Amino acid sequence: MSGEGTTPDYFAPESVADACQRLAGEEGSVKVVAGGQTLMLIFRQGFVQADALVDISRLPELSGISTGDGRARVGATTTYADLAAHEVADRVTMLGEACNGIADRQVRNVGTIGGALCHADPAFDIVPPLLCLDADVQVASEGDHRRLPLSAFLVGHMRTDLGPDELLEGVAFNLPGPQQSGSAYEKHAAVDDGWATVGAATLVTVSDGTFSDVRVGLTAVADTAVRSPAVESTLVGNPVTEDAIEAASEEVTADIDPLDDLSGSAKYKRGLAPTLVARSLTTATERARGDR
Numbered sequence: 001m002s003g004e005g006t007t008p009d010y011f012a013p014e015s016v017a018d019a020c021q022r023l024a025g026e027e028g029s030v031k032v033v034a035g036g037q038t039l040m041l042i043f044r045q046g047f048v049q050a051d052a053l054v055d056i057s058r059l060p061e062l063s064g065i066s067t068g069d070g071r072a073r074v075g076a077t078t079t080y081a082d083l084a085a086h087e088v089a090d091r092v093t094m095l096g097e098a099c100n101g102i103a104d105r106q107v108r109n110v111g112t113i114g115g116a117l118c119h120a121d122p123a124f125d126i127v128p129p130l131l132c133l134d135a136d137v138q139v140a141s142e143g144d145h146r147r148l149p150l151s152a153f154l155v156g157h158m159r160t161d162l163g164p165d166e167l168l169e170g171v172a173f174n175l176p177g178p179q180q181s182g183s184a185y186e187k188h189a190a191v192d193d194g195w196a197t198v199g200a201a202t203l204v205t206v207s208d209g210t211f212s213d214v215r216v217g218l219t220a221v222a223d224t225a226v227r228s229p230a231v232e233s234t235l236v237g238n239p240v241t242e243d244a245i246e247a248a249s250e251e252v253t254a255d256i257d258p259l260d261d262l263s264g265s266a267k268y269k270r271g272l273a274p275t276l277v278a279r280s281l282t283t284a285t286e287r288a289r290g291d292r
């Protein structure tokens with residue numbers, strides 16, 4: 001075992017069970033590493049120490065996307081690029097839009113969905129679309145598996161419900177059905193390919209010219225990514241009009257509590273959020289109606 005300032009021990013487990021055994025059995029601080037895009041950066045910067053690293057990046061059990069019975073399951077080590085290229089991202093447009101707007105090709109090719117969910121940075125792009133889909137996460141530990149809603153997994157600023165001996169296996173959600181549904185992800189960043197100042201995902205279903213289901217998720221506006229029940233409840237049951245979208249989008253300020261960060265001040269984010277929600281809802285609604 002290694003101490004602070006020395007090289008951690010490195011393990012490449014051959015199965016999820018093997019990885020969980022390592023997490024439970026090793027002494028000291030043991031960290032899972034997937035794509036390493038965040039972990040290695042904060043490790044080098046001294047924000048995190050590890051006595052041992054458990055590298056899950058080559059575990060076939062955790063990689064890839066499967067569909068069946070109206071659901072999609074995304075393995076924890078699936079990369080942004082893998083998800084964006086999959087037919088699930090064609091069906092659920094906001095997923096592809098969120099993935100393709102992240103940083104550069106290197107980050108998208110190596111960074112994983114599981115790594116993003118476990119790091120739980122409140123400005124990550126992939127989380128709001130998954131919240132809109134009411135996704136749940138599957139977690140493994142030695143001899144056990146559990147499942148919980150993603151909204152319960154994200155407990156605070158860069159904090160999750162994951163125990164130190166637990167591994168995120170994947171995330172799953174119902175695919176929107178063949179009814180008139182559409183989705184979109186709108187992001188504003190201070191610089192090209194930069195972190196979101198605000199990001200808004202929306203998923204709408206339209207029936208007989210009326211909003212029958214509306215989901216709105218946001219990033220970079222609170223301690224964690226959040227849904228906006230105020231916008232959702234204002235729109236559901238209303239006729240599909242531009243005015244209804246504009247008015248409902250203003251309600252988002254009830255559900256956000258932004259802080260100043262490097263991408264923008266709290267005041268700027270508060271002013272920007274309704275505009276991005278309206279833009280995202282407009283695009284999602286046009287897609288739901290087959291207009292684009």
Ligand SMILES: Cc1cc2nc3c(=O)[nH]c(=O)nc-3n(C[C@H](O)[C@H](O)[C@H](O)COP(=O)(O)OP(=O)(O)OC[C@H]3O[C@@H](n4cnc5c(N)ncnc54)[C@H](O)[C@@H]3O)c2cc1C
Pocket residue numbers: 031032033034035036037038039040041056076077101102103104107110111112113114115116118119123124125126162166167168169193194195196
């Ligand atoms: C230059 C740069 C720009 C970026 N820009 C953006 C951006 O614009 N938008 C955006 O959303 N993100 C951005 N990111 C962040 C990127 O999304 C994350 O770095 C990436 O998703 C993390 O995934 P990873 O596989 O590399 O995780 P890792 O770095 O390997 O791990 C991250 C954390 O999660 C834990 N972990 C990972 N997988 C698991 C698992 N299966 N079970 C338990 N714990 C696990 C690790 O122990 C660690 O604590 C950027 C990153 C970089 C380096």
